[in-house]
Amino acid sequence: MQRDRNDYSDDDVKRRGILWALWAVLMAPVVLLLMAPGDDPDALVAASGNWAMAWLAVAVVMTPLARLWRGLARWLWLRRAVGLAAFAGSVVHLWLYVLAMRSFAEPGGEWALIAEEAFTPGILTGWLALILLLLPALASNDRAMRWLRQAWKPVQRLAWPGAALALVHMAVVHDGFSLALAVGGMIAGLQMARFFPVRSTRKAI
């Protein structure tokens, strides 16, 4: 039966409240960046991108981490807030990029500058990553889960190529190779946990 818009239990409301609160906490570093922007627009663009990448990395390692620490498994539903914070951080990153380009251009000339470099490896990977992350972000709600049914998981898995492209973007756009390697190594390393059998926390008697 289709649930009505107002037909939510107290648990649903509480769950939503926790998700929004966590999202707000995760967005705080990005908001703080905007409140104290400094005088280097490129540094601001890079910092916002790093925060978005950090939350994206956390979102994609939560499942393998829950195999290492089984107590985390019951908190996996919080991944929605982490993923949405990563996407929102990416949108802020894009907005700051446009503002940075505006600071180097004649009025209205930022779009020509953006178009000029759109197909360079560092920028193209960023655009593609954002497009891939858009779909899982749009589908990160209960209504989309009900509507998409079995297709919901494949849509969420687009976050994987999105994360890979975001890492390449981070590596090549401006001297970010070592940081991208560290984050990528950590993500790849934790994925190995998916192949280990889950151990019981209780010892056999």
Next chain:
Amino acid sequence: MRMILMAALAAATLAGPALATGKMKCTATAEQRKPIDDLKAELVKQGWTVAKAKVDGGCYEVYGVMPETGRVEAYFDPITFEKLYVEQRGKVLFKKG
């Protein structure tokens, strides 16, 4: 197994930032370098918009908009102001041979 995984993760985290990112090296000493503001003025005369200029690897590194090209990161010899390297968002446009 968990310990091995943790050790591998720690190694990946520590090993990453240790890698160098320097692109060009110039051997001129600080006394030999011409003022960086002269380079900026020269580039503005050529139609550049200079966002930032600093010393990197002994060379002058400039971020800005290069005419007919767009946003670039470029390296110059600090004595002759000769162009050594130009990169646009991960794409090398020029490198002195």
